[in-house]
Amino acid sequence: MNKYSLCFISFFFLFFFMLMNFFGGIYFIMNEMVLFMEWEIISFNSMNLVMSILLDSISLIFMMFVFLISSSVIMYSKSYMSSELNLNRFIILVLLFVFSMILLIISPNIISIILGWDGLGLVSYCLVIYYQNIKSYNAGMLTVLSNRIGDVMILMVIAWMMNYGSWNYIFYLNFMSNDYMMQVISVMIILAGMTKSAQIPFSSWLPAAMAAPTPVSALVHSSTLVTAGVYLLIRFNNLLIETMFIKVFLLISGLTMFMAGISANYEFDLKKIIALSTLSQLGLMMSILSMGYYELAYFHLLTHAMFKALLFMCGGKIIHLMNDNQDIRMMGGMSLYIPLTSLCLNISNLALCGIPFLAGFYSKDLILEMVSMSNLNLMVFFLYYISTGLTMFYTIRLLMYLMVNDYNLLVIYNLFEEDYIMLKSMYMLLFMSLISGGLLMWLIFSYPFMIYLSTNMKMMVIYVSLMGMLMGVLVSNTKIYSLNKFMMTYSLSFFFTVMWFMPILSTYGLNYYFLKFGQILLKNVDMGWSELYSGQGMYKIIKNYSLVNYMYQMNNFKIYLYSFILWIMIYIFMIMLLL
Template structure:
């Protein structure tokens, strides 16, 4: 089953690649449209937009999903219901493809909602309490974006068509279009886990590792970024875009700091995804959609590889994810560690790997743009933090001593996993350069002073040095002071965002529903007879009691309010 799906997806990935080159060479765009329903003046049409961008993104999605399904053949081999897992992953991929090729907001909603629903099924795959909690947080966070897109559909009825491609130019100063743009931005922020919706992304690590590799590289989290790239000309006219820049930078900064305090291997990689999403969102809000798309594609390759390497290591370590137990892994898993190190270096932006081409270009455009000092500092500090947590992770996993067991069985002989990882390793090495030649058919020449050009190198070296030093510090000796402990608690827990999202938003509403369920379960007769009527009468009598004992005060207060209203009316009449 896995092998057939791998061949099917890989074949279509290569087909998309050939078509994409043909479309770029001939500057082609194909727009299909057929009418499904027509009533009164409204026609519901199904549209497909094929251009170089949608074909290239489909190629990357299909390649990563094919490799992940092949990897699952070995990783999920102990599962009894592997067939269900593969079907869920395929549904996930098809939902993403529907979202990629849709210029129509209704078909976008189908893909968008499909992603949300299938991601919930995949996050709760292991069916324990942690998975159910994480799945509920993921589903409810994503529902906000779904509801906003439904509102966009209803507001677009004013214009007679749901194809956003028609509104890009001639409705720049329209108030309703501005509201539509704001709703699309907030919907994209929920799906791409920007502050204040960030807490679901690390929680979604409860899913199996192949799912994490797929979800956090090229599909679910990038759906919001892709939507904004498509709607780019529409949203750039909105004042709200500056808010998106701020939220993107804060997300990038917050994720970088939290990753340095984290000990769960998968959660560190998830937080690095969050950091890169903040980078994409912020550069997109500055008006560079091509750079955001470029970074989205290069990031997809090395991030999927990073998760797959982490999956192999967790598998060998008796399903332990805590990096404090690991150490000297490179002696026992040399090929996996080779892939892990190269993907980590690509993430840091080491020259001539995939991440370097997009990240360096983004940071140079930030230095070149007319922005304030805060934006500049946030970008470069976040880049330094990426290097910081990567070096810390490598020190814990590769250099330190193994702290797991006195007798252990580590091996690197699973060729199915290795083959799938080597495909992505090859892509992590070459995808940056080949994309930079294809997407930018004229070279970006950015003239900067020498120190600004070298700023990325300075910040990376400093971050790496700090990561090396911090990995040798005993964190418990540092936390003797209450201030340091409280501060580290605040930074480690993603600025208390998971608690605010669960207890602050979900908990009270869900408990309200639970109370309502109790009433319905007991029956309305129980509510309005016997014990229920006594409670209602008690509440009314206490209210009347307060009213009765304070009646003079209430009378005087109402008299003063009436006098103020009369004076105000007279004042209006005179003037």
């Protein structure tokens, strides 16, 4: 079998499933249908282990987007990974990844959720360490260990839900939300969602996962791994609103959005800038979800998936052409050499900013207007609007570095636009980046949101976007940017560059001290006290006794003489005591 055959077969089937889900989703929306299927695998002590499938408009439309992006990514991989000897192994890993995500999407049951959830964690580890070097290995370990916290939380939810007699959480969300036990479950679900969607303090694994091949990054950061946490919380939305932890969650997700926006402006690695923009958008989804608007979070999740996958594909193609160089300071004038890729990159970037009538505008504008109408404090309002401005800031900075500034790597002058396989896969997502916002607006919301704001509040989004645009243009001009290089702002710059010290804490801090503690335990307990009082200690005592016994067995005359003298002395001592 040709190494490209699996690519074509996978692309064909995924595209076919995408069409099926699209028409199925529209049918379900129009008829307001929900299909719930259950297969009982085993029953023991009144506990049923069942495989459940929930098909409704949310799961079908989301699956349609996952299938569309994964089919584009597999088509893209045919060209991007063409020099890879084991291309089939890579494609199978990507398909396993998609299958795990589908299992998670259609599960209304916490047991089948853990299968998809753990499958995502395991396959993401295999994909992050795909290029076998130290950096990839460290990134893979950080990814899998961070996600393991979320897996443990889901396992604890499974144990806790044994109190209810069934693991079909979908039945308990409405009528038991005030119950103490469901409060505990909701906190665990929030923590699981935070680890998977990389909220503070678990954010450092997301930029580290950029060690994976770019097609994987496009899939992971748009519709699979990082969105699993958001999707789980969308499913649990009725329960979350009642929990006491929800305001803290709002603050954490708002800070994640703000932190990622600032860090992206200090970053020069193309893939990491795009990764940090994903983190910022995840913070936006999580924060609007914690306010109770789960439909808006779902809407932004879908529109974001389109332009973010496209953005990663364009970034991957540029890195490919630059001989695997990811530094944006080396790039420039791309629109002159690769105009079609630049077109896709610019449109996806502008959709990320929320430029009117592109995909991102419909969801972001609606979210910010609902925030403006909500009864919130100034802190949350500040986090939302400043983070929106920062999105514009790093996007314009990226466009200036890539498109406007001079090309700075004249040694490698091999930019060309002949790779039509990559372009075709990017065009599908380009089309969706243009129309998906308006399309989903009609599909998801059967009724219009009534938003009533003053003129200044209505224009607030445009004000912060224009401010961000101006800052982006200024910062990409190196003369102004050199102001930031002052020694007096060095510590602050370092703080922002390293994501508020989170990678240092999660890699060197926690892991180093835990591993050091483990080494001390090994040395003092396993090889120290426990050896002394168990294996080695027993061995020494028995060895000494056997030596004494051996001397008796050798009929040594001295022993008998000493024993005789000892007994006489004891006998004399006893007589003296009696007298």
